[in-house]
Amino acid sequence: MLKQVLLGIFDAMVILTIGFIGALFFLFTTVPSGDLKANWSPAQTTTLYDKTGQHILYEMHGEENRKVVPHEGISDNLRKVTVAAEDDAFYSHNGFDVKSIFRALKVNLQNDHISQGGSTITQQLARNVYLTREKTIKRKVKELLIAIKIERSNSKQDILDYYLNTVPYGANAYGAEKAAQIYFGKSAGELALDEAALLAALPKAPTYYSPYGSHRSELLLRQQAVIQRAADLGLITKEEALEAKKENTLAKVQDFKSKIEAPHFVFYVMEELEQRYGRDVLDAAGFDVITTLDYDLQKLGERIIEDGVNNNVKKYGGSNAALVAVDPKTGSILAMVGSKDYFATDIDGQVNVTTSLRQPGSSIKPIIYATAFEKGLQPETRITDARTNFGPDGSGRDYIPRNYSGTFRGNVSMRQALAMSLNIPAVKTLNYVGIDNAINMAERLGIDTFTQRQRYGLSLAIGGAEVTLLKETGAYAVFANDGVRQTTTSINKVINSDGTIDYANDPANGKRVIDAEVARKVSSILSDNDARTPVFGPRSPVFIEGRKVAAKTGTTQEFRDAWTVGFVPSLAVGVWTGNNNNAPMKGGADGVFVAAPIWHSFMVKALESVPEESFIAYTPVAKEAVKNIDKGSDKDVLEASLPSGVKHKKNIINDKRPKGWSKKEWDAYKKSIGL
Template sequence: MVTKKKERKKKNHRKRFYIVLLSLITLFLILIGSGVVYALNITRQLPPLEQFSSRKVSQSAKIYDRTGEVLLYKMFGEEKRTIVPFDKIPENMKKATLATEDENFYHQPAFDWKGILRALIINIKKGEFAQGGSTITQQLVKNVFLTNEKTIERKIKELILAIELESKYNKKEIFSAYLNQIPYGSNAYGVEAASQTFFNKPVEDLNLSEAATLAALPKAPSYYSPWGNHVNELMARRDYILNQMKELGFITKKKAKEAKSKKPDFAPPSMGTIKAPHFALTIKDYLIEKYGRNTVLNSGFKIITTLDWEIQQIAEEVVMSGAKRNEKLYGGKNAALVAQDPKTGQVLAMVGSRNWYNDKIDGKFNVATQGKRQPGSALKPFIYLTAFEKGYSPETVIFDTETEFVSGDPDCPTLVTPKSEKNEECFNPDNFDHVFRGPVSMAEGLAQSINVPSVKTLYLAGFNDVLKTLKDFGISTLKERWRYGLSLVLGGGEIKLNELVNAYATLAEQGKYHKQSMILEIKNSEGELIEKYNNESQQVFDKEQVKKINQILSDKQLRSGLFHSSLGMTLFDGREVALKTGTTDDYRDAWAMGYTPYLTVGVWAGNSDNTSMHQKGSSILAAVPMWSDFLNQVFQEKDFPKEVFNRPEAANPTNKPMLNGQYVFSPEINNTTYPQVHSILHWVNKDNPLGPTLQNPTQDPQYSNWGAPVMEWAKNNIPDFYRYNNPLPENVDFENNTRTSNLSIQFKEPDEGKYMNSPFLVQANINSLNGLSNIKLYFNNTLLQNLNVSGNSYNYFYYLNQPLSSQNSIELRVTDKEGIQKRKSLIVFKK
C-alpha cells in the first residue's frame, strides 16, 4: 500500500516537471519569436546604408543679451567637412583613434559583447544609461543614421545596422568613413576639417602630439574644446591616449614622452562673432551640462540671457584699460569684473579676463567663475556680521595692539608663551600701515579694514558660525576647514569672484539671498518655452544685523581713514554706495567689492599665474580705480534709482564695558573709584556676550595673548596708569555699578533719504548718563556748529540754510564728559 502511494507521488512529480519544462520552452520560443518580429520591424525603419553623406544639418542654438536683440554667440553653425582619402590620413592619427576608441577594431565583429556586457552591468548598478560599450562601427552608424538618445530600441537599431554595415564594407572602408564623419567640435566633422580648424594645417601634416589631441576631442567635443575652459583636461586626455598608444605598441616610450612635452599650437578661434565671450561660454557649458551636447546641437534653442549689453561694454572697456594700467604700474596683467542686480540675482555683466584672445595672460580662463583666489579682507563684513548676530555691536571696543594668535583651529587653541618667547605655531598679523591704534570700535575695524581687531572679531564670532554665515551667503569653496584658522579673516581661503559678488548682493538685499541667474528664458525652434527665469530667494540672515554692516560700509567718514587721498574714488554724486576692499599679504590678489540697494559690483586684479604684483599693487590702487570708473560710467548711462540703505533700529543699550563703547570701566564702591582697563575677554563670555559675566575669564585660551599687549598699551598711553587695575571688592556688578555713557543720538528731522529744499530744520534728541560736553554739526563734511553743552539730555535743533547738492550728508558728533564720542549721520537729497 505504501509502495503504490510512493509510485503515484513520483508520477505526479514527473508530470508537474514536464508541464513546467514545456511551459518554459514555450515561453522561450515566444520571446525569440517576439524578438525576431521586433528586430524585423526595427530593420524596416532603418535608412539605407548608402546615405553616408546625407546627414541633416542641425539648427544652431543662439545666445542673446537680455533684450533678445544682441546676438552674443551662435553655438553651432553649418558643418565643416572635407573628405580625405584613407591613405592621406597619417598613421599616428589612425592609431591614436584606435587607442582611445576601439583598440580591437580590426580583430572583432561589428559589436563588442564584452563591452556591451560590461556597460550593461554598470548601467544596472547606476540605474541609468551611463555607458554604451560601442565599437567604431557602432559609433559610425549612430552618428550617420541615428540619434544619441539612450534607449534600448536605439541600441538594438545600432547593433543591427552595425552588423549590416560590416557585411557590406570592409574594416578599412568603415574606419575611413568614421574618420571623415565623426564630430570634433566647433562644427568640424572629420579629421581634415578638425585639423584645419584647430591647427590651421592639413591632417597629413599633423605631428604625434597634435594627432593625439584631435583623437581626444570626439569623446566630449564641447567640453574638451581647445578654445574653452577645460584645456588642462584636454591635455590630460591627450597624455592618456599617448600612454595607451605606448601600451599597445603603437609608439615607443621615447616618442610618447616627446609628444607629451610639446604644447600644441592651437590656431585662433574662427568662431565668427562672439560677444561677452566668458559670459557666453559659461552659458554654453551650462546648456550642454543640463541638456546634453546633441540635444543642444539639434535644438535651434534661442537663449535670452540676463546680460545687459550696454553695461557689459562698459565693463570690458574698464577692465581692459585698468589692467593695462596695472601692468605698467604694478605688474598686474589681468583683471575680472562681475556686476549683478541684487534684487533678482541676475548677472548683468561678466568679464573673466582682460582679453579673451590674449593667451599670454591665459585670457580664455574665466577668473570670474573658475578662478579660486584668496579674498584678503573682502570676507571681513561676514565675520563682523556673525559677531553682531551673537550680541556684539558696531560700538563694541576691540584693542588694536600687536598680538600673537594661535594658528590653526581657533575653537580648540592652546595657550601660547609670552611674546618674548616666540612660538613658531603662532602668527602675528600686522596692519596694512604697520600702525597699531589702541582701542577702536568694531565699526572702525571693519570700515578701515584693520587686521588685528578683525582677527579678534573672528575669534569672538566663532569660527564654525562664521563658516556657516559664509555658506548661507553662497560661498561654496571654503571646505578645507583645517587650513584656515583665524587667518581666514585676512583671506586664508580661496573663493570665486561670482560667488563673492552674490554674497555682497545678499548684503545689499538685507540678508535675502537670491540664486545667481544668467538665463531669462530658453525656447526651442518651435517657439516652445523650455526654461524660464525663476527668482529663487531666501532670507538667510537677520535684517537688522545686515543693516549695521550696510551702514558701516556706506559711511564715507568711517572709510576716510583708510582711503585718505583716494576717498574721492569711492564717492558718487547723489548715490549712497557701500564698499569693502581686500588685498592679500603677498599682493597676488586685489579686490574691490561695492554695492548699492540696486547694483552690486566686484572687481579682481592680479595675475592668472598667481604671481605677485609689485608691493604697491594694493586694492585701493589696483582694483578700486576700475570699480570706480565702472560705476561712474554706468550711473551716467543707466537710469538707476537713487535709493539709500535702510538704517538699523536703535539697539537696546547695555552697560557692559567694551560692549557699550567704553574701554575704561570705573566702578564707584564706597566712594572709591576703581578704574579698570582690560581686553574684551576680561569682561564678556565670548560665546554669549550679553549673558552673565564669566567668573574666571582667565580660562579663555586667548586671555593672556590679548591681555598683555593691552597692558603695555595702557602703560604708554594712560596717564597715572599705576592707579588702574587695582583689585576690585568682591561681587562687583559690572553692568550696574559703573559710570557708563549710554550715549544716544536720535534724529527727529529730517527723515533719512528725504528730498529737501533749503532751508530746513535739523533736530535731534541727545542723551548720556555721564553728562554731555560737546555737540558738533557737519554738513557735507564741513563743520557748521561747535556747541558746548551740559546736562544728561539735550534737545538739539539747527536751522540749516546751505546750498544743497544732489546728495547731502548731515552728521552729529557728540562727546560726553568721560570723553566718549559718538557719531550719527543721515543722507538727504535735493528736490
C-alpha cells in the same frame, strides 16, 4: 515536489527568454537600416545671444560648419589615435563591446542614473545619425541594435570615416576636416601625429577640453594619454609616440577666428548648457539660447579692464584683471570679463579668472561680520583693536596678526572695524563666532570652495582661503538683495528649433538665506563712507559722488591679489587684479589703488541711467541692549572668547592726521566717533 518546482522555474525561464528574444527581434526589425549614406542628416546650429536676443555671441554650427571628406582626405594618424581614444576594440567587435557595456552598467548602478554609455565608435555613429540624445534604456538598446546593422552593412573603414565626418570637436567644428582647418589651418589629411592626438582628445568633452578654454593643461594631459594608449595598442610605434609627446602642439593652434563675443562668458554658458543637456544634445539640437549678458555692460567692462591693466602694469606690475557683474534680484550674470585679453597667451588670457580660485584678502570680512550679527552682535558692539596673540596656529607658531598699517586703533565699534578693514577685530570676531559657523554662512551665501574645513584657521578672517570672484560677488549680491539668494546663472531662456521654450530661468526661485536685518547691517557698514574715511580717506575710489554704494577691498600677502567687490541694490560688481602666474605686484598695489579704480569707473558708467537707490536701514537696538551685549559700554564683548591667558598690550590709537585732512576736520571726526 522539487521536480515540479524546478520544471516550473525552467518553463518560466524559457518563456522569459523567448519573450526577450522576441522583443529584441521586433526592435531589430523596426529600427532603421544600417545604410549610412541614406540616413545621415547634419545637425542644426545652436546660437547664443545676449539678453535682448539682438546680439549673436557665438554659433555652434551644424551643417554650415562641416565639410565631409572621403577616406583619402583623413590622416591615418587621426584614425589610429581616434580608435585609441574612443574604442580600442573597434576592429574586433561587431558593433558593441561587452566589457565596456558592463563597465558602464556598473558605474550607472552606483550613480543611480545613466551617466556612462559604454558606447563604441559604431554606437556613437548610430546615435549621431539615427537617434535622439535622451539617456534611456530603450534608446541604448536601439543604439546597440542599429550598431549591429551598421556593422553588417558597412566596412570598418566606412564606419570610421563616417564617424570622423560627424563627430564634434568644439569651436563649431563638426567633422575632422573643419576641426583641422580651424585649429591647425590644414586639411584632415595633413595632420601630424601630435595634432591628430589633440583632435582625438576633444570629442569626449569639446567645451571642457577646448584649446581656447580654461582647461588647456587638462587637454594636454588627455592628448598625452591618447598617444600613449595608441602606442600600447601597437597602432603607432614607441618612437613615434615619444616624438609626438615632445611637440608643443598648443603652440600650433591658430587664434580662434570664428565670430565670438565675450569669450569667457560664452565658454561659461556652454559649460552650464552641457551640465543641463549633455554634450550630444547641444551638438545637434539647434537651440536659440538667450543668455543673461548685458551687451553694453560687457563692452564697458572690457574697455575698463583693458585701460585699468594698462595703467596697473606700468605702476604696479599687474598684468591682468577680471570683472564680473551680477543682478542681485535675479542672479543673472550681466558681464563677465575673465582677463584683459582672451587671446593673449603671454598672460594666459584664456583662463577665466572670474571662476579661478584666488585668495580674497579682506574682501571676505563682511561674511565674518554677518555671522557675528546673526549671533546677536551689533554694528555698535565695541571691540578692541590691539596687538593680540591668538595662540598656536597649527604650525608651531603663535598667531599674532597685524593690521595693514602696522598700528592699532584701540576700542572701536564693529562698524568702524569692518569699514576701516582692521585685521585684529576681524580675527577676534571669527574666533568668537567659530570657523564652522563662518563657513556655514559662506556656503549659504553661495561660496562652496571652503571644502576642507579642518585646514582653515583664524587667518580665514583676512583671506586665508581661496574663493572665486564670481562666487564672492554672488555672496555680496545676497547682501544687496536683503538676504535673498538668487543662484547665479548665465541663461535666461533656451528655445527649441520649433520655437517652443525648453527652459526658462525663474527669478521667483530665490531663497532667503540670512535675515534681512543681517544683510542690512552689512550693507549699512559697507556704504558708510564716514566710517571708512580714517583709513581710506573721504574720496577714495570706493566712494561715488551723489550715490550710496557699498564696497569692500582686499589685498593678499606680497600684493599677489587685489580685490574690490561692491554693490547697490540692483547691481553687484567684483574686480580682481594681479598676475595669472601668481607673481607678486609691486609694493603699494593695494586693492584700493589697483582694483577699486576699475570698480569705480565701471560702476559710475553702469549706473548713469539707473535711478539712485537707497539701502533699507536696519533697526538699531537700544543703547542699553548693546551695553548688555558688551557687559559695559567700553568692554570688548569678544574678550572672553580668546585663549586662556591672552592679554592685550596697551591699546594704541593712531592719532596721526591723514594726508589731505585739516586739523579741524580731523579733530571733528575723532570727536564724532569718540576717539
